[in-house]
Amino acid sequence: MAGRLAGSRAARELARRMGxxxxxxxxxxxxxxGPSLPVEICRRDAGGVSPCISSRVTARPGGEFPRGKVAxxxxxxxxxxxxxxxxxxxxxxxxxxxxxxxxxxxEVSKEMALEMYSGMVTLQTMDTIFYEAQRxxxxxxxxxxxxxxxxxxxxxxxxxxxxxxxxxxxxxxILLWRGFTLQEFANQxxxxxxxxxKGRQMPIHxxxxxxxxxxxxxxxxxxxxxxxGAAYSLKMEGKQACAVTYxxxxxxxxxxxxxxxxxxxxxEVPVIFFCRNNGWAISTxxxxxxxxDGAVVRGQAYGIRSxxxxxxxxxxxxxxxxxxxxMAISESRPILIEALTYRVGHHSTSDDSTKYRPVHEIEHWxxxxxxxxxxxxxxxxxxxxxxxxxxxxxxxxxxxxxxxxQISERAEKPPLSELFTDVYDVPTSNLxxxxxxxxxxxxRHREDYPPDVPL
Amino acid sequence: xxMAARRGATANRGQLVGILRGFSSSSSVxxxxxxxxxxxxxxxxxxxxSAINQALHxxxxxxxxxxxxxxxxxxxxxxxxxxxxxERFGRKRVFNTPLCEQGIAGFxxxxxxxxxxxxxxxxxxxxxxxxxxxxxxxxxxxxxRSGNEFNCGGITIRTPYxxxxxxxxxxxxxxxxxxxxxxxxxxxIPRSPSEAKGLLLACIRDPNPVIFFEPKxxxxxxxxxxxxxxxxxxxxxxxxxxxxxxITLVGWGAQLLVMEQACEIAEKEGISxxxxxxxxxxxxxxxxxxxxxxxxxxxxxxxxxPVTGGFGAEIAASVVENCFLRxxxxxxxxxxxxxxxxxxxEPFYLPTKNKxxxxxxxxxxx
Numbered sequence: 001m002a003g004r005l006a007g008s009r010a011a012r013e014l015a016r017r018m019g020x021x022x023x024x025x026x027x028x029x030x031x032x033x034g035p036s037l038p039v040e041i042c043r044r045d046a047g048g049v050s051p052c053i054s055s056r057v058t059a060r061p062g063g064e065f066p067r068g069k070v071a072x073x074x075x076x077x078x079x080x081x082x083x084x085x086x087x088x089x090x091x092x093x094x095x096x097x098x099x100x101x102x103x104x105x106x107e108v109s110k111e112m113a114l115e116m117y118s119g120m121v122t123l124q125t126m127d128t129i130f131y132e133a134q135r136x137x138x139x140x141x142x143x144x145x146x147x148x149x150x151x152x153x154x155x156x157x158x159x160x161x162x163x164x165x166x167x168x169x170x171x172x173x174i175l176l177w178r179g180f181t182l183q184e185f186a187n188q189x190x191x192x193x194x195x196x197x198k199g200r201q202m203p204i205h206x207x208x209x210x211x212x213x214x215x216x217x218x219x220x221x222x223x224x225x226x227x228x229g230a231a232y233s234l235k236m237e238g239k240q241a242c243a244v245t246y247x248x249x250x251x252x253x254x255x256x257x258x259x260x261x262x263x264x265x266x267x268e269v270p271v272i273f274f275c276r277n278n279g280w281a282i283s284t285x286x287x288x289x290x291x292x293d294g295a296v297v298r299g300q301a302y303g304i305r306s307x308x309x310x311x312x313x314x315x316x317x318x319x320x321x322x323x324x325x326x327m328a329i330s331e332s333r334p335i336l337i338e339a340l341t342y343r344v345g346h347h348s349t350s351d352d353s354t355k356y357r358p359v360h361e362i363e364h365w366x367x368x369x370x371x372x373x374x375x376x377x378x379x380x381x382x383x384x385x386x387x388x389x390x391x392x393x394x395x396x397x398x399x400x401x402x403x404x405x406q407i408s409e410r411a412e413k414p415p416l417s418e419l420f421t422d423v424y425d426v427p428t429s430n431l432x433x434x435x436x437x438x439x440x441x442x443x444r445h446r447e448d449y450p451p452d453v454p455l
Numbered sequence: 456x457x458m459a460a461r462r463g464a465t466a467n468r469g470q471l472v473g474i475l476r477g478f479s480s481s482s483s484v485x486x487x488x489x490x491x492x493x494x495x496x497x498x499x500x501x502x503x504x505s506a507i508n509q510a511l512h513x514x515x516x517x518x519x520x521x522x523x524x525x526x527x528x529x530x531x532x533x534x535x536x537x538x539x540x541x542e543r544f545g546r547k548r549v550f551n552t553p554l555c556e557q558g559i560a561g562f563x564x565x566x567x568x569x570x571x572x573x574x575x576x577x578x579x580x581x582x583x584x585x586x587x588x589x590x591x592x593x594x595x596x597x598x599x600r601s602g603n604e605f606n607c608g609g610i611t612i613r614t615p616y617x618x619x620x621x622x623x624x625x626x627x628x629x630x631x632x633x634x635x636x637x638x639x640x641x642x643x644i645p646r647s648p649s650e651a652k653g654l655l656l657a658c659i660r661d662p663n664p665v666i667f668f669e670p671k672x673x674x675x676x677x678x679x680x681x682x683x684x685x686x687x688x689x690x691x692x693x694x695x696x697x698x699x700x701x702i703t704l705v706g707w708g709a710q711l712l713v714m715e716q717a718c719e720i721a722e723k724e725g726i727s728x729x730x731x732x733x734x735x736x737x738x739x740x741x742x743x744x745x746x747x748x749x750x751x752x753x754x755x756x757x758x759x760x761p762v763t764g765g766f767g768a769e770i771a772a773s774v775v776e777n778c779f780l781r782x783x784x785x786x787x788x789x790x791x792x793x794x795x796x797x798x799x800x801e802p803f804y805l806p807t808k809n810k811x812x813x814x815x816x817x818x819x820x821x
Binding site: 164166195196197198200201205207208209214215217219222224225226227228229230231232233234236243255256258259260262263266267421422423424425428429430 | 520547550552553555557558560561562563564565566567568569570571573585588589592593596597598599600601602603604605606608638639641662663691738741742
């Protein structure tokens with residue numbers, strides 16, 4: 001049963017009950033450096049080959065090495081490659097949208113609950129319509145977040161506007177939550193003159209300084225160490241804010257993931273590492289991505305407190321991010337969250353995932369495991385939402401989107417001069433020279449160039 | 456091997472020039488310069504690592520949001536460039552990082568993206584490659600790809616490069632050419648202690664990502680009078696170190712010492728050599744080189760990095776494009792061989808003064 005929790009002591013308590021991994025004893029926030037070993041997860045050792053460090057270790061004679069004392073043992077025992085059981089997954093709502101008895105979670109007001117719900121619906125609708133627009137040839141590219149709406153919206157809802165976000169590319173919901181309008185999304189996808197990115201990048205590469213959402217870049221996992229540097233800045237400024245970075249299961253294989261987690265732990269910075277483990281990196285299933293028990297166990301390898309959550313459970317996502325944020329800021333430490341979910345859509349409009357996974361699997365997750373309908377049931381049971389509300393919302397969002405797309409499509413592209421600006425803070429002589437030459441070429445061969453880019 | 460303080464344009468500014476909380480814009484830095492043709496006024500004799508150390512002290516002193524980090528910087532660094540910084544500025548502003556160049560670069564990008572000056576050290580330029588993605592795909596494109604919503608202009612990566620006499624494959628490399636091919640980056644290479652201090656401060660305060668290659672050979676060997684105040688030297692401005700009329704030589708970093716010696720020898724044989732220190736490789740001062748080549752009609756470029764695809768090729772191609780009718784001879788390149796940097800064979804690999812003298816003569820006699 002959820003109590004009303006406030007403050008970081010309460011957040012720690014909630015975290016403890018949610019099962020954040022680590023040598024996490026109530027009241028003890030300093031987990032590193034001391035002689036105690038993380039014995040809690042190893043309670044289930046059996047006889048014979050021990051699955052992990054024996055809990056009797058601290059009673060044995062030991063010795064000093066750089067970094068402190070270790071206990072010596074006569075038995076040669078290898079740590080098993082996997083624990084006997086997978087790390088547990090925190091959830092609040094069951095598949096039917098009912099709060100699970102005994103679950104602890106951060107309560108949400110009706111207003112917040114509805115904002116979250118309509119955010120999820122808006123995101124889903126936006127995705128559906130933009131995807132269609134790409135199919136119709138109106139935009140060049142798109143990728144959806146279908147199946148991950150709870151991750152997108154609920155995590156954003158648990159953050160504040162001061163928390164700086166370093167996304168991968170499947171998190172436009174964070175921007176949506178923060179106030180990026182459908183028109184602004186459309187402008188970027190069409191690369192028109194209103195696009196803050198000035199038409200330079202492919203669709204879905206959004207960014208907004210005002211909303212503290214760093215511009216998306218295509219390379220995988222490069223944003224993860226950026227978040228650590230940014231968190232260091234926040235810590236030095238003494239701000240009550242953290243950095244948050246999102247990435248998929250595939251991203252955890254990149255060197256930048258490893259580099260970032262290690263740096264974050266050593267530098268003790270307030271950063272949340274949010275892994276969307278949706279089962280697929282384009283066509284590569286997680287069985288071909290890693291052999292660890294997902295991403296959550298890697299946290300401990302770096303000395304980072306971690307949790308695995310049901311990414312399709314809006315309330316679990318909200319609660320976990322809320323607790324993680326409190327810990328990250330008050331204790332100035334990184335937190336790793338692994339949200340288990342499923343990528344219902346194809347990787348992108350350049351992909352057809354039925355080529356590598358069964359259609360029935362996709363359909364199962366699209367319907368029976370849909371995070372939106374699951375959360376909707378909870379919201380409706382509280383008496384906060386009706387079928388009429390639903391129809392109205394979807395109709396309005398769709399209309400707004402169609403309108404935004406029409407406007408975006410008709411708007412001019414950014415002028416040619418923006419091809420050369422922002423390479424440096426001011427254009428250099430070689431760029432000025434190249435612009436002059438290009439303009440001469442365009443004069444001679446106007447037909448080679450798209451007519452919708454103003455010269 | 457001491458270097459005489461017979462320098463051209465070193466600005467003597469007692470105070471900072473309009474350093475805003477953001478960054479000095481490149482153009483305002485250049486505008487506020489005055490070339491001091493009389494040379495440096497005063498200053499103690501310092502070697503290269505001490506001059507760099509001074510620059511870092513000043514950088515941290517004048518901006519509370521400047522940070523110095525990298526492998527082993529805490530105790531002073533493997534080349535002593537970061538001596539005394541921790542003691543003076545504390546462990547939160549000057550700190551060791553784990554052994555991970557991609558982490559150093561990625562962390563620097565994030566720190567700079569929040570408006571800080573992130574002065575990152577890569578222990579040897581030979582180890583910069585794991586950071587290549589972060590530098591090329593992220594740092595260099597951060598401003599452009601975001602439409603100037605964001606930038607990480609506060610990033611400066613310092614790294615020792617070049618031959619040291621016994622460095623072999625992995626302690627001698629000159630990888631500047633890789634980075635010269637990346638729009639959005641600046642690449643700067645100083646030739647001496649006084650130059651290094653002024654250029655490094657300019658790099659740190661420049662609102663663009665900069666890679667600063669320090670010629671490790673000169674860390675101890677080069678000693679020069681270095682003014683102890685805060686001063687900057689302009690980026691993208693080459694310097695004519697030695698005037699001449701028969702041939703233009705262009706180089707950077709430690710190689711200029713070798714080229715100077717070659718010029719002295721050539722002079723005795725009646726060849727008047729004009730020697731130019733490029734200083735900034737990108738964006739480079741084409742105009743200065745063209746003015747010189749239009750005067751002399753001949754060009755020779757020299758660098759330690761392997762000749763094929765080295766930055767000399769860019770200079771040669773550009774000069775041929777713009778000065779073709781003036782040229783009396785093909786552009787000569789005296790560079791490292793197309794091999795990994797060898798140990799025992801180092802003297803054979805390097806572009807030595809006599810190789811340069813031979814090339815000067817061949818060009819002049821073409």
